[in-house]
Amino acid sequence: MTCVRATYVLMILWMATAAHSAAQTIWTAPYVPSQVAVEWMQPLYDDATGRSGQAVFVSAGYLINENIEVVAEVPVSVNAAVAGGAATSTVGNxxxxxxxxxxxxxxxxxxxxxLGLASFGGAAGLDPLASVGRTKAFVPEEYSGHLALNGRLQLGEKLTARLRAGLVYAEHPTAPSGATTEQAVRSHYSVQFWREDEWVTIGLAGSARTVLTTQPGPNTLFYATGTVIFNTPYVRPGLFLSSPINSTVRNTAPYVLGLSLSTSLFR
Known part of the structure; x- marks a missing residue:
């Protein structure tokens, strides 16, 4: 845990003294600089699981120059609960x-x-469903760092493909006492297709998250997602639907419904 915290502090100091850059989810308008977005996600839980809750992600980017952008995101769980537990609303990581x-x-x-600010409680049940397309946001007290590559291919006048792959290293305590910690290495990858017209942008994506450090071998979750974004003059409202392909996750929540609202304030 100490190593991850030190790395995170060094990264923040480097960001404060050198050039900066950004990040983006697969649910909001692609390739838009200095984007401010609010995303709401509702896993449609099977009643038998006893789980409930929604996730809200508030994010903002700031374009320093044509090469560098900074991004920040605050995740919030709303009325999240696991079987037999009380519903809570709290800030994630x-x-x-x-x-x-x-x-x-x-x-x-x-x-x-x-930053590992999420507390132990019902919010942990929102992962992995509510964090599709991003690094896990609700693992209690988990510090993580990630590196990813994004490629863009122009397939036609209005059609593009976006390829994304990355690695995450994370550490978190296994209990509130913090006596023992668990380390994980995860890979994230996705293939996205976007069609951009004057008034609407449509996206289709296949994404996956693999935990490389599990025993006896890697554990992978796959998701399929569809997104519709309306390109109005000042804001971009959107609607998306995601579905886990793995049967064990589908038994928990076969679908994740979401709404987004984004705009560019700093152009």
Whole structure:
């Protein structure tokens, strides 16, 4: 845990004294600089699981120059509960990151991490469903750092493909006492297709998260997602629906419904 915290502090100091950059989810309008967004996610839990709750993600980016953007995100759980527990609303693990893009690069580099502010309680049940398309946001007291590459391919006048892959290293206590900790290495990857018209943007994505450090071998969760974003003059409202492909996760919540609202304030 000490190593991850030290790395996170060094990253923040580097961000404060050097150039900065950004990050973005797969639910909001693609390739929009200095975007401010609010996303609401509702896992449609099976009643038999005893789980409940929603997640809200508030994020903002600031474009320093044409190559560098800073991004921050605050996740919040709303009325989250696991079987037999009381419903609570609490802040999850905030994210701070950079996106680096060279003028002649065919890809973007993301570097960032989460501060372990989430408390033990019902919010932990929101992962992995509510964190589809991003690093886990509600693991109690988990500090994490990640590095990812994003590539963009122009497939037609209005159609693009976005490829994303990255690694996450995380540490979190296994109990509120903090006596023991658990480390995890996770990989994230997705393939997204976007069609952008004047008034509407449509996205389809397949994404996955693999825990590489589980025994006896890696454990992978797959998701399929559809997104519709309306390109109004000042704000971009959106609607998305995600479904886990793994049967064990589908038994918990076969679908995740979401709404988003985004705009660009700092252009």
């Amino acid at each position: 905030p994210y701070l990151g950079l996106r680096l893009a060279g003028v002649d690069w065919p890809f973007l580099v993301e570097v960032g991490g989460r």
